[in-house]
Amino acid sequence: MPKNCNFIEKLRDVGLRPTKQRVKMCEVLFNREKTFHFTINELVKMISEQMNQKISLATVYNTVHAFEKKGYLKEISIDSHRSYFDTNTSSHHHFFDEDTHQLIDIDKNDIDTINLKKNISGKKINSIEVLVRVASDNQNQK
């Protein structure tokens, strides 16, 4: 149980009770090599596949938003028809593949720092993020 212990501590740190649903969500979300992007429906599927029990959709929504509020998840607006979340909560840039509807992180080394010359007076900048929309190149295809 070493992994789950970490999640239990993590949840406690944040003031959330480590229920079995939340620990399972932590496993699905955070027990992996790399960060990833997901929609609520994709997440529900992943959790269902890894649990014998059923998890309520309301719990998934509530817990995702709890994690978001505590800074463990970040919501990314890309497509008005679906909500994307990111387990990488740092400020970073994305490709959005319009064919597959996949979000992909842009490597920090592959893009220069954005240089804003003017800001709106009386406002502070919370984030500067770039979205690069891509689609398959059908140039040589009938």
Next chain:
Amino acid sequence: MPKNCNFIEKLRDVGLRPTKQRVKMCEVLFNREKTFHFTINELVKMISEQMNQKISLATVYNTVHAFEKKGYLKEISIDSHRSYFDTNTSSHHHFFDEDTHQLIDIDKNDIDTINLKKNISGKKINSIEVLVRVASDNQNQK
């Protein structure tokens, strides 16, 4: 009727019949000095204020999406809880004011061209857009 004639021609060019609802929408959307950003609900309010007749919400949705498909409007995803549209259909960058929920164009001169060093293979870039989220600076305020 010089202004409306333009809109009638514009609609015809695009293959849309110039009904009085569509001409009114054109006036609200395009008969102005500067481009602007709106949500569907804001647009419905604007149209209602300028018409004695009532316009159906379905017509506003359908017509906005028809204009979008024909390239006269652009949808901008900023906030998963509401859809923004832009009468400036060129590729450009935005401030989003998280206090007022207003979208504001960034002047081309105030930001350097984004330089991407690597793209995803087999994909072409459709757009590169920057979103700068700002909020009031309460630093010196209790």
Next chain:
DNA sequence: ATACACATTATAATAATTCTAAACTATTGA
């Protein structure tokens, strides 16, 4: 063990958007 606060759940409610099908209108060409 007990009590309490907090969490989960099924279900209902809400809100945004899209669908439907009947009534209406712009266009065309006889």
Next chain:
DNA sequence: TCAATAGTTTAGAATTATTATAATGTGTAT
């Protein structure tokens, strides 16, 4: 001109994503 036709508007129903409710269940501290 004026019907025929294709396209449009409309009210209201349907759908979808999300949030609220309130009864039941669970984690935690004593």
